[in-house]
Amino acid sequence: SSWNYRWLVLAIAMVRFYMEKGTHRGLYKSIQKTLKFFQTFALLELVHCLIGIVPTSVIVTGVQVSSRIFMVWLITHSIKPIQNEESVVLFLVAWTVTEITRYSFYTFSLLNHLPYFIKWARYNFFIILYPVGVAGELLTIHAALPYVKKSGMFSIRLPNKYNVSFDYYYFLLITMASYIPLFPQLYFHMLRQRRKVLHGEVIVEKDD
Numbered sequence: 154s155s156w157n158y159r160w161l162v163l164a165i166a167m168v169r170f171y172m173e174k175g176t177h178r179g180l181y182k183s184i185q186k187t188l189k190f191f192q193t194f195a196l197l198e199l200v201h202c203l204i205g206i207v208p209t210s211v212i213v214t215g216v217q218v219s220s221r222i223f224m225v226w227l228i229t230h231s232i233k234p235i236q237n238e239e240s241v242v243l244f245l246v247a248w249t250v251t252e253i254t255r256y257s258f259y260t261f262s263l264l265n266h267l268p269y270f271i272k273w274a275r276y277n278f279f280i281i282l283y284p285v286g287v288a289g290e291l292l293t294i295h296a297a298l299p300y301v302k303k304s305g306m307f308s309i310r311l312p313n314k315y316n317v318s319f320d321y322y323y324f325l326l327i328t329m330a331s332y333i334p335l336f337p338q339l340y341f342h343m344l345r346q347r348r349k350v351l352h353g354e355v356i357v358e359k360d361d
């Protein structure tokens with residue numbers, strides 16, 4: 154429940170920023186510390202699945218958490234010129250609304266008093282918020298490409314004594330392409346969960 158409260162604090166900070174400044178410029182900078190903290194600690198969700206505290210799919214959680222950590226640290230934190238892109242607001246809003254709903258769902262479920270609206274929101278909001286979040290993430294990586302190419306950041310060029318090379322620009326292109334096979338896995342997983350939780354269908358998952 155404290156996670157739910159913290160994501161709510163982040164949402165309030167974003168709304169207040171926009172109301173006071175009337176622009177999204179500077180929004181990321183003002184909330185970045187909180188965002189990095191929450192998203193990095195989301196790694197615990199993966200640990201919880203791995204050690205069996207929650208019965209969630211390790212693969213689905215792994216893809217979900219790693220893509221967010223990648224966006225926070227290796228894209229938005231590392232490439233300052235893109236922090237004011239509108240696409241950053243897209244994924245920030247999608248993540249925040251999702252996490253407030255999700256942690257409310259967990260909290261009320263644990264209390265055995267789950268309001269139907271929270272349950273409904275948990276298994277319906279994602280239908281729109283997932284594509285919005287993915288669009289925000291892909292547009293932000295796309296906006297980062299010219300800076301990465303120009304700066305050569307995180308890249309290792311030949312010749313060097315280890316004889317290895319790595320090009321972050323091409324890594325980003327591959328990452329963008331990887332959304333094509335990976336995102337539908339997450340989306341269809343949530344659609345199956347929706348059918349199970351809202352319509353009581355029994356569904357057998359094969360992924361782990």
Ligand SMILES: CCCCCCCCCCCCC[C@@H](O)CC(=O)SCCNC(=O)CCNC(=O)[C@H](O)C(C)(C)COP(=O)(O)OP(=O)(O)OC[C@H]1O[C@@H](n2cnc3c(N)ncnc32)[C@H](O)[C@@H]1OP(=O)(O)O
Nearest residue numbers: 207209214220223247251259279282283286287332335336
């Ligand atoms: C380094 C390079 C990286 C490259 C990456 C390439 C990426 C490729 C594509 C990735 C695209 C991702 C895009 C994404 O970031 C965009 C967005 O997120 S936009 C916003 C919309 N998103 C969502 O709606 C996602 C929401 N996510 C989730 O719901 C979960 O993360 C997920 C694991 C995906 C699904 O969870 P699921 O419904 O399967 O299980 P739960 O964990 O919710 O529930 C299972 C049971 O466990 C109980 N539970 C779980 N956690 C808790 C908790 N903390 N407290 C209490 N109870 C908990 C839960 O109640 C369930 O119990 P029961 O079965 O009894 O109901």
